[in-house]
Each structure stands twice: as C-alpha cells, then as structure tokens.
Amino acid sequence: MNERHQRGQATKRKIIETAIALFHERGFNNVTVDEIVQKTNTSKGAFYNHFRSKHEVFVEQFKEIDQFYVDHIVPQLDSDKTVIERLTLFLDLQMNYIQDEIGWDVTRTIYEHELSTEHSPYFLDPDRPLYDILFKLCEEGTLNKEFKNCYTAGEVVSLLIHAMRGILYDWSLHRGKISLVDEQKKLFKVILDGLRAN
Template sequence: MTELTSRQIKALETKQNLLEKGLELFHEKGFDNVTVESIAKACNVSKGAFYVHYSSKYDIFLEKFKDIDEFYLSFIPSIPTDLSASEKILLFYKGQMTYLRDVLGKDFVHTIYTSALALTMNEDHYLTNQNRQLYQIIHSYVEEGIQRNEFKQEFSADYISMLITRCMRGTIYDWIIFRERLDPVVEIHHMTSTILDGLKVK
C-alpha cells in the first residue's frame, strides 16, 4: 500500500477539521446562520481551501451521513443469517439506535437531523434518498421476508420498506424532542415490532 505524502495527510486533516468545525457551528448557531466563510475562518483556512474539499456547507452533512452508513454496513455481518427477516430488521435497528445513542450522542444527532430539516426536502435529500445504504439494507431484508412468505404478499417491498423506515425516522425525531424521556433503542423495538406484526402472514 502506497504511503500518503505529508501534503495528502495535511489535506485529510483539513477536511476532517472542516467537517468537525462545521458541525460544531451548526449546533451552536443553526444551519442557516453558518456560512462557508465562517467555517473556513474557524479552521484558519481560506474559502478556496473549503471548496477543495466540499462544494457547499450541505456537503458536510453528506459526508457525515456517509460515515454513519459505513457503520451500518459494517454491522451487517454480526446479524445471524438464519434469522427471520423481521428479526434481522429488529436487530439492525437495535444496532443503529445503540450507535446513535451511545457513540454519536443525542446532541450530535440533534444537530445533524434538525439542521438537515432546514434544507429543501426533495428526492435528492440525503435523509430521504432511497439509494442511501441504510434504505437499501432495509429493502433487502423486506424482499427476503416477502420471498419467504413471511410478509403479506399484497404489499410491495417498497411500501413495506417505507413503513419500516418511517419507524426509524420517527424514533429519531421523537428522541430529539423528548430527549431523556425516551430511549431510542427501546422505542424502535416497540414501534417496529408493532408494524411488523401487522405485516406478517398469519
């Protein structure tokens, strides 16, 4: 493996610094009140240096969500293959919410999700983009459940996936609203189990 040059290492450090400082400023001031110039200034670099790494301040969110999705992918091998689709979904969500609660923390999650809502929601918005790894993982489990006749055949994989991912987003936003009064790991299990029970073939 080729070793990185000192210049490449410096560039990676600058990109990471811009990411962390940008998220910190979003948390302190709100997404709309933070400019590219203010992020660059806080990192002691020029606006031009910012644009070398990110095309806009929104790209900071994209970068972090990609990091989060990489964790989700790395978690998949820990889920036993002989479980039902419903059990796999519940285990995956347990891992996801444990990661958000115990690793990222509620303040960080509050920052990235509420700031993301300040942006125009369209089909390309990362929170709703169905090409995102998170949604692809859930969709694959749902397809598996349909093929094994675990879920009712009258519902499409897209529809079932939509219902299940709404459980995830709803849990995250309720956690942001209710904070310590709600444990996302417990809540996601209760909510998703209820939905899954209604989708199963009796």
C-alpha cells in the same frame, strides 16, 4: 493536477476533523465557521471552497452511519434467523449505534438540513446502502411468507423508513431526553407484529 489537489484535500481533511471535534465538544450551533477557520489556520474562502455550507461538513460524518451498517451490522445478521428476527436485530443495533456513537445533536442537525430547500437531500438518494439492506431483507420476508401477503417488499421498506424517521426525529426533538433504543423497540415490535402473517 496533483500537488495542488493534494494540498486541497489535506486542508479539507483538516477542516472536517477540527470541525467535527468542535461540534462534538460544544454542539453544532455553538461553533462558528470563523472559529473553525481560525483554528485550522485557513479562511472562509478555503472552507466554502470545500463545503457548500456548515451543515455539509456533517454529511461526512453521516456517511459513516451507512458504512457502519454495511461493515458491522449486516455481517451479524445470521441467515438462520427469520427475516423478522433479523430486522429486529438490525434496527436494534442501528439505533444503539446512533444513540451512542452519533448522538442526538448530529442527528438533529442532519434531519434539519435534509429538509432545507436548497440542496437535494441525501435521504432520498436511492443508492443509499440502507435502502438496499432493508429491501433485500424485506424481499426475503415476502418470499418466505413471513409478512401478510398483502404487502410488497417495497411497501414494507417504506413503512419501516417512515417509522425510523419518526423515531429519530422525535428523539432529536427531545434532545436525547427520551431513549432512542427503548422507543425504537416498542414501535418496531408493534409494526412487525402488524406485518407478520398469522
């Protein structure tokens, strides 16, 4: 149960790397599975043995996003700051990262695929680190009474997630021609103003 498996993983890795490079170069829709397969000297059989769809290769890249949050953003959230300040910082760093490192085409592809009926979406996975990060922050915010007391932590998280989705959706729809970072700043300022206890 080893040598064969390892060769398999090597093939998978090779496909991921090649595919992601090609997608980045020319866009998801302009890269065919046949091309990926040819460039990696593998086959359709190999490809679909490791991935259920062309989209699924993207999920690999997408998981980097949450990992980045955990590794690089959360440690920067200085606990001297108020929860609202920390949320603002988190959202700002998050959107900057997505805009600069992930790009609208990858985001678009993920948002499209998550809606497609076939497989159950990663966005709804309750174990996604993102949800945990936000929930902990919001919980602290409700305890601190930073938020109006009619909102529970869970409700605040839901609101923020909805807003995030909307911004990222529209940014993808506009093919990056609106500024994710600017739009995010405006929307979350309003939302956090609306949540803040007076």
